[in-house]
Amino acid sequence: MAKFSKANDCHACPYKSYSLSKLDKSDVENIQNNCLIVNFKRGENICKQGTEVTHALYLAKGSVKIYVEGNSKNLILEIINVSKYIGLQSLFGSKYYNYTVSALEDSQICMINSSLIIELAQTNVGYLYELTKTISESTNFVYKKIVDINQKQLRGRLADALLYFSEEFFKNNTFELKLSRRELAEYSSMSMENAVRVLNEYKKDGIIGIEGKTFTILQPEILRKIAELG
């Protein structure tokens, strides 16, 4: 299992959440004293669909995938990078996780007792407001996702994914994706074989460049057209 340690100085942490600035010094110390920093290797589960929600999860280092497990196939809903809470809606809306989170690379998670976060949220409106904004954004993200995978077919979905990574996630035409082909397929809701096929189609057509896990968007306008038309 993963190595863990106690938090020592949240205030000085370069990866700390902006929401902490809305709390009193003593509240931050309270979080610090009730925070466990846990290290996860690529592939390890951080929380598991169906289990009880006991901690707030804050991603301090690395990146993770949030996915829902079906009978046979998974669907990756969101990739998350450093300095973000993961799945806050589970703290306020339900007793059990309805998704699994696992590490895409070696990652560090701050685990804080959920009861403490709820208590702080119920007494610090500025703090809760920040958390609520995060939850709302994540809800909006899933709404977009549900449209993409429902209304578009293969090529459009994959184009959507590539554009999202380049324009919103990495904000760069060239990016090194932490996902395997199977994971990229699970992100775009298709079989791994078809993900590979369409990727190589785009490569052959000079729309993207592929070098292992490094992708380059060569013709974003064409990709955008494909994404629009579905």
Next chain:
Amino acid sequence: MAKFSKANDCHACPYKSYSLSKLDKSDVENIQNNCLIVNFKRGENICKQGTEVTHALYLAKGSVKIYVEGNSKNLILEIINVSKYIGLQSLFGSKYYNYTVSALEDSQICMINSSLIIELAQTNVGYLYELTKTISESTNFVYKKIVDINQKQLRGRLADALLYFSEEFFKNNTFELKLSRRELAEYSSMSMENAVRVLNEYKKDGIIGIEGKTFTILQPEILRKIAELG
């Protein structure tokens, strides 16, 4: 366009939101004075995907559908009944609606300036906490939805929908659905023809009874098995 009137006594309203109990009397009066009650007929749009979020929407009477519009087909995400806020995540997470809401029957919506609700949320932690719970529940609902429509096929999806209506929404074996066949199809993410086909299949097999828009779940265990197996 829809008829509208001013709110006159939110405090005495039998359909009022529980969250109002977390506000001071003066704040409730403030809402009341800034609240427009608008009547919508079946089919009328209450808010439209792509437009700016200017009001909080509270469903005081009737029922509505929340759906996302694609190029050719729509997907209904959620059906909402009286005494609930609609799409709160849009107040805190984004400037534009990423879904459309329209009335399933003649309905009454309280429209409150979004800036007022945000102001109250930023100063009343108990109130915001209630709103946050609602947003979180709706996020969890969409998570479940995205799994259903992704992992299951026709029969499983429709079984899911029927079970949800009978067990969670109407809490009754017999219920009169406000949805047309096309809308039921859009709720279960399939073509209208296939929705009809599968419904009649279930009827022929004695799993459900259909009388126009009135459905009766005759063999919930079998339906549940179908929903589980996909």
Next chain:
DNA sequence: ATGAATCATTGTTATAAAACAATTTATTTT
């Protein structure tokens, strides 16, 4: 270092579900 295991790739086949078509039944509208 070497075998095991997973990943990536390409071609082929099978199938679930949409699209199309045509008819019947309800609902509006004038």
Next chain:
DNA sequence: AAAATAAATTGTTTTATAACAATGATTCAT
């Protein structure tokens, strides 16, 4: 009440995409 429009139904065809299969390339563990 009649005409017009939309909804529901059933059968047939087409198609997008998963599933299967077979091979080569990487990565991983011992």
